Structure formats: structure tokens, C-alpha cells
Amino acid sequence: MTHSLDLTAGVVTLTRALIDLPSESGREAELADAVEAALRALPHLTVGRVGNSVVARTGLGRPERALIAGHLDTVPAAGNLPSRLADGSVHGLGACDMKGGVAVALRLAAGILEPVRDVTYVFYECEEVEGDRNGLARIGAERPALLADAGLAILMEPSDAGVEAGCQGTLTADIVVEGARAHTARAWQGVNAAHKAARVLQRLDDHTPERVVIDGLEYREGLSAVAVRAGVAGNVVPDECVVTVNCRFAPSRSVEEAEAYVRGLFPEYEVRVTEVVPGAPPHLDRIGGLARALGAEPRAKLGWTDVARFAALGVPALNYGPGDPSLAHTAGEHVPVEHLERCESRLRAWLS
């Protein structure tokens, strides 16, 4: 049975209804069914489905087309269901990341029959898990035409109802320090790789990441050990110590440049890059007008978001959504009613 979503309900009611239809990553089918059914009931939209992602498009022949996207999935519940309204905020799983943003987008889709620019609404699955399951990536791979004709994209990631432009890239690499095993009773016969890793960790501690300014926005980089692993047995001098580092790099660096940058810091070690994903430049030249219309001074987005996927598709994108991003994935996540209403009214004004 498909649940019924009333897109004419107020944004708070709709946010709570979305929260109360749980949709942990990989289990979005019920919610996707409900979203699809609600959108198919609207004659001004053309609706398509890819997996458990839903795309709805106006087709008014406007000279411009905007894309508004939100992911349907959440991280696993943490005792934060069902939804509740308290202290001026909607609380519950996904309230902040990002059912509040999805509610705003659904209200716009249902309520603006003749927007001044055509709109592509995308509600997608599996944002919170491995990139190869990402619903937006899947649409881009299987039906790129659904996305590629947009002139810009708005990703409803929580950004305190402000505009966060672009995003950092991210690189993960293992730095391998080698030694030679020995029995700890004769430690001098070996070379302790964990002891030698002190140089790598000290270099990380001494490192001052760059602050890169693009279009007036500061992308502050970071280089962090996120894991250290060494150990063979309690009586063995370890012959290997692996320091895993995560580098967050400004979108001015390509993935090749980011990789060369990290390798250049550790020239005497084996560096195994295990993941590298490009960032997205802010494209203030193309999103500046939208940011002004939303009444928000653009800030640099420091995390990685799917705006990078849009950038890779040639679609400049920004993050704009209700909720404090630092509450994402926390048991206490919530979204202020004021954010929900402000995001909806500003976007409605821009589209009307």
C-alpha cells in the first residue's frame, strides 16, 4: 500500500509526515512510492523514476531551468522517532538531514504551477552511503538528460538556511611506514615501524593547511590522520604502521593536484591513495544572482556534498537548506520552523 502524502499541508506538518515514514538508506521504497504518487497527481509535472529516486519536471518552455534536489534517505534511527515539535523546531530522524529540505521542495513542486523558470525536482536515494549507490549518480549515469539541461542546481543540504557555495574535495590515503619484525625480548634486532611513524604524525601535527580564497570565499583545507594501525602480537616489534590521512582540499585543486600535494608531503614513504573525489568551485558568477535573491551572503561549503556531482555534470550548484549542518547524523537532530518557512518563502519568491 502506498502511503498518502498531502503536499498541500503546511511545511511543518509535511516535514513531520516525511520523518514518520522512515527511509534509512537502502529502504527508501515506501517513501519513494509516496513521493512519486503525490507528484504524479499533479498535472503540471512530468514524473520519472530511477530506482527509488523520483524526478519531476515542469515543461513550460522557459529560457532557464533550475534544479532543486534533496535526498530521501537518512542514517539509521537513534531512538529519535517519531517526530515531535518542541521549542520551535521539528525533531526526529532526518529532520535536519534532510527531510525538512525535502518538505520545502515538495511544497514548491506542488504549489507553483507556473514558475518563471522551469524546474526539475529530484528526490533521490542512498546519499548517506557509498558513492556507487548514490541515487543522483545513478540518474546521471542512466538518464543524464533528466539533469543536464538545468542551468543551476540547489541542493537542499542543511546550511542554516544560508547559501553555502561549492564544496571541498576529499582524498584518503594510507601512508605506509615499514620496519622489521623482531621478538620484543630482542627488540634491537628489528626496526619498530610504530616508533618510526612518529615522524609522519609529527609532520601532520606541524603541517599548516592552506586557506584558499576563491571568488572571495575561503576554503580552509585540512589534513588529518583519521586512523593509525600497527600491531602483530604482544611480543613482536611491528614491521608496519599504516597512517590513514584524510585531506580536505579546496576546489581550486584538481584530484591530480591534491594527490601530488599529499604525496609531496611524504616523499620518503609509500602513499596509497584509496579514494579521491573532486570538490566543486563556488561558481559565484553563475549562482551569485540566486544567492542574492535568497537574501543570503554565500559562504564556502567545507564538507563534501553532491554539489560536486552537479559540478561534474557541468551544472553549477549551491547548498541551501534548513537546519544546522553540525546536527546532521546526531540523535538530537532538529530543524527550526523558522528555517523551513524562510527557505520555502525565499525559493517561492525566486520561482514566482
Add this chain to the structure above:
Amino acid sequence: MTHSLDLTAGVVTLTRALIDLPSESGREAELADAVEAALRALPHLTVGRVGNSVVARTGLGRPERALIAGHLDTVPAAGNLPSRLADGSVHGLGACDMKGGVAVALRLAAGILEPVRDVTYVFYECEEVEGDRNGLARIGAERPALLADAGLAILMEPSDAGVEAGCQGTLTADIVVEGARAHTARAWQGVNAAHKAARVLQRLDDHTPERVVIDGLEYREGLSAVAVRAGVAGNVVPDECVVTVNCRFAPSRSVEEAEAYVRGLFPEYEVRVTEVVPGAPPHLDRIGGLARALGAEPRAKLGWTDVARFAALGVPALNYGPGDPSLAHTAGEHVPVEHLERCESRLRAWLS
């Protein structure tokens, strides 16, 4: 059915028979049954059993009593069964550690009816596993009188058919480095515990362990990181890094002194001692005569062995057994026939 062991067979044949009766730690029953049956057939010995350990004692009323001990168990097989004789050595699981030594002791028990000093022969279980399963410890706890009247003990641990006196103590501790979590995209909001652990690892690398001389023997100490663990998630600055160190300390230090020594090296960190076991002094004043009789210049034992259990019982002990200790626990372990024959003949001369 109890297997039959022929203790009148040559030492090579007996070593091979013992190897071919597998006795991984915890599975010594068959071998213990065979040893017990063979010893009970000898009227000059009084035989007792504790678990899967066997004790056989002469009772000639001699003014001195020596104890000769070997463990029956081995580490798990590594494709090194059955036994074989090649290149002047017996090869196979436990050949070196320490069925060769057990064969020597069994030959002495069977062949010397009226030794010039009374002898307590101990063949025990579970030496290769956790200390609370150790057969020697169990005899000491349940029937201490079986052990305590010995004036000195010979542990048939592989020592290249030389005398290794005393043993080091061992201490294991976790050194805890604390930080504060943050998202790696905002790493500057946290304190990276892995980066801060550089100081601990560098201090270990810079540390020069002491060389402690006791009775003319050098006990070279060691302090080694044996494990490093840090890591919360790939995008999180870790708030804790734990460096596990293993300290091998000279028997001149008590466990309390060893603990104070390690804590004193890391005064600004939490140090959690997880295990500390005393060493054993060489007691050359009491074992020097035996060492001379065995024709061996005593060396310091650098590993930890059950001689420390004898020391704790007030029985000075030394390690004396056939085989290269560095081959213990390796798939290719073997014991030279020359070692077997030398150990047997020297001990036989000392007892006859």
C-alpha cells in the same frame, strides 16, 4: 587406548615418537596418558598426575633434589607433521620447542635408577597459552609440595644446548593520548590524538634501554610499541590514540619498579598497565656449579620463561635444552641430533 612409549629407545627415536603424538595446547591428554603409563611402569619412580601434567619423583633420601621440567604441549601444527630426520636434525612440530627436551628428560627418568641426587621430573601442559592454564602453575597451586623441595630446577627450554640463566620480566601497558573529535572538514575545531601521539612514539624511538649486568650476565632491556590504535571514522578527527608498549625488564627490577619506570617515562599521559610478570635472577651462586658440570658458560635469558615460576617458588632455575630458540613456533622448527645427545649425556653425567 593409551599409546605406548618406549623410553629405552634412542633419543632420536623417542623425540620422533613424541612429535608423532600431537599435543597442541589443551589437547595433551593422549600424550600425558602415554607418559604417565611409561613412567608408572618404572618401580624407582613415584608418579602423580595433576590435570594433564605428570610428576615422577625418585625417593632415595639424597641430601639434594633437582627438578627437570619440560612442557608437553606445542603451538598448532603448521604442515610440519609427521616427524622426519634430515640433515642431522629431527624436524617437525615441537621438535625444538620442546619435545626434544622432553625426550631427553624421559630418557634420564627411565635410565638412571639411582641418581646421586634425587630428581623430580615434571612433564606439564599448556605452557604455550595463557598463564592461568599453565600446568606448572597449576601444580604449584594444587600440590606445591611436589615442586618446592627441589634445590634447583632445569627447564628444558631450547637454549642451543647451552645454559641460559634467569629471565627478563615483561610488562604491557597502554599509553592513552587524548584529543577532541571534529569533522575532518573542520579539523581545526578538534585536537587530533593521533597527531599528538607522535610525541609518545618519538620518545620510544629516542629511548635507550638499559643494559643491566647481574652476576656478570647482561640483561639487555627493551621498550617497544607493539600496537597503535586510533580511528573513529574516515571523516572524523580521532579523539583517542592508544599506544601499547611491551617492556622487557631485567630481573633486578621488581614488578613495582618496572611499572614505576614505564610510568616515569610518560608522566603526562594516562598509563594503563595491563600485564606485568616478574623476571627471574640468574642465581649463579646456586646454579653455577650445575652450569660448570654441563660444560656451558651461562648466558642471560632474554625471553620470559617458566624459570620465573620456579623463582617465585623459591627454586633457582636455569634454561638448558636442545634446539635453537629462534626456531620455536616456526613451521621449520627442528632440533640437531647433536644437541639431543649432548644434553642427555651431560645431564646423565651430572646425575650419575
